[in-house]
Amino acid sequence: MLPADLDRVIIIEREVFLFPWSRQNFADSVNTGYFCSVLEQADTLFGYGVMMAGPDEAHILTIGITAQWQNKGWGRKLLEHFIDLSVQHNLQTMLLDVRESNTGAANLYKQIGFQPIARRKGYYPAMCGREDAIVMELRL
Numbered sequence: 001m002l003p004a005d006l007d008r009v010i011i012i013e014r015e016v017f018l019f020p021w022s023r024q025n026f027a028d029s030v031n032t033g034y035f036c037s038v039l040e041q042a043d044t045l046f047g048y049g050v051m052m053a054g055p056d057e058a059h060i061l062t063i064g065i066t067a068q069w070q071n072k073g074w075g076r077k078l079l080e081h082f083i084d085l086s087v088q089h090n091l092q093t094m095l096l097d098v099r100e101s102n103t104g105a106a107n108l109y110k111q112i113g114f115q116p117i118a119r120r121k122g123y124y125p126a127m128c129g130r131e132d133a134i135v136m137e138l139r140l
C-alpha cells in the first residue's frame with residue numbers, strides 16, 4: 001500500500017464497513033511502518049489489509065475486499081500473505097478482532113486455523129448501541 005493507493009483503499013473501506021476507518025487512519029498505518037498491503041489486478045485495486053507487528057505477536061487491524069471480488073479466495077490469500085510475513089519475522093502468534101455478527105469473516109478465520117480466545121464487551125459501535133468483538137488467535 002502506497003500513499004497513492006489511499007484514495008482507492010478508502011472507497012472500498014467505506015463500501016464494506018458501516019463504521020469505516022478514515023483516510024488518515026490508513027495514512028498513519030503506512031507512515032508508522034505497519035504491514036499494509038493491497039490486492040491489485042490490471043490496475044484494479046480490490047482489496048487491502050493492515051497488520052501491526054509487536055515483538056512476539058502480529059495484529060490484523062483491518063482487511064477488506066470489494067464486494068464484487070468477495071468469496072473468490074482473495075481474503076484467504078491476503079491472510080496467508082500476512083501469516084507468511086509473521087513467520088518470517090519469527091512472531092509466535094497472530095491476533096485479530098471480529099464483530100460477533102460477522103460470521104462470514106469468522107468462518108474464514110476458523111478455516112485458516114484461528115481460534116476464539118476472548119470477547120471484548122461492547123467493543124464496536126453498532127447501529128443500535130454497541131457490539132461485542134470476538135478476539136481470535138492463530139498460533140504460528
Ligand SMILES: CC(C)(COP(=O)(O)OP(=O)(O)OC[C@H]1O[C@@H](n2cnc3c(N)ncnc32)[C@H](O)[C@@H]1OP(=O)(O)O)[C@@H](O)C(=O)NCCC(=O)NCCS
Pocket residue numbers: 016017062063064065066069070071072073074075076077097098099102103104105107108109111
Ligand atoms: C471477510 C473478507 C475479508 C473475506 O474475504 P473474501 O475474499 O470474501 O473471502 P474468501 O473468498 O477468501 O473466503 C474464504 C472462506 O471465507 C468464508 N466466507 C467468506 N465470506 C463469507 C460470507 N459472506 N458468508 C459466509 N462465509 C464466508 C467462507 O467459509 C469461505 O470459504 P469457502 O470458499 O470454502 O466457502 C471479505 O468478505 C470482506 O472484505 N468483507 C467485508 C469486510 C470485513 O468484514 N472484513 C473483516 C473484518 S474482521
